[in-house]
Amino acid sequence: MxxxxxxxxxxxxxxxxxxxxxxxxxxxxxxxxxxxxxxxxxxxAGYTDGAPVTMANASEVSAAMSADHDVLNAYGQELNRIIAIGQPGTSVIKSAVDTGERISGNPWYQLEIEVTLPGREPYTVQKREMLAPQFLANYAEGSVHDIAVDPADPNKTAFTS
The missing domain is CATH 1.20.5 (Single alpha-helices involved in coiled-coils or other helix-helix interfaces)
Structure with a gap:
């Protein structure tokens, strides 16, 4: 060798x-x-019952993921639009109720917020907001947040803090 x-x-x-x-x-x-x-x-995320994705269910899972992507994209674009043009103010969360709806595993909440803009009386807005579970504690009742308000529709708001 x-x-x-x-x-x-x-x-x-x-x-x-x-x-x-x-x-x-x-x-x-x-x-x-x-x-x-x-x-x-x-x-x-709500796409399967915990079983692996297979050829048999791949198209169904893909369609659900694509639909969620489209909803999340539109939601993000609307929030960005309001933040870009919105009048700055503050808000206090009065209530947050889980609607039972989920998107990509994240719950939607129906919020009641009191909005305060400079030079105006505070007013109440009902808004639907997706809140990831890890951030939910930040949106507890009584919490104060900076907010942007659409000048064309004062009921359209976006949190900025």
């Missing part, structure tokens, strides 16, 4: 040990854990 054969065998043995049965099981366990996380995310 020559020098290069010995080197080749040494690398082959080291590679076999590094990628042997134990490492293969770790990779398989990691892949399974990743799949379970993906299934959980799809279930939390």
């Amino acid at each position: 020559g020098l290069f054969d010995k080197a080749k065998n040494a690398f082959t043995q080291a590679g076999s040990q590094a990628t042997g049965q134990a490492a293969g099981q770790d990779w398989a366990a990691q892949a399974q854990a990743a799949q379970e996380l993906a299934n959980q995310a799809m279930r939390d």
Whole structure:
């Protein structure tokens, strides 16, 4: 056996040990854990019942995701429009009620807010707002937020803080 054969065998043995049965099981366990996380995310978003996306349900899941994307895009564009042209003011959240509707796993809330603009009397607005669960505590009753108000329709508002 020559020098290069010995080197080749040494690398082959080291590679076999590094990628042997134990490492293969770790990779398989990691892949399974990743799949379970993906299934959980799809279930939390409301796209599946927790089962993996398959060829049988891929078009249905894709259609639901696309519809949510379109709603979220339009919602974001409207908020950005109001922020860009809106008159600055402040608001106090009077109530926040979960409507039971979800989009991409995030709940929609019906908010009642008291809006105050400079030089005007405070007034109340009812608005539908998507609030991600991790930010819900920021929108508790009594919390104060900066707001932008559409000059053409004072009932259209967007939080800026």
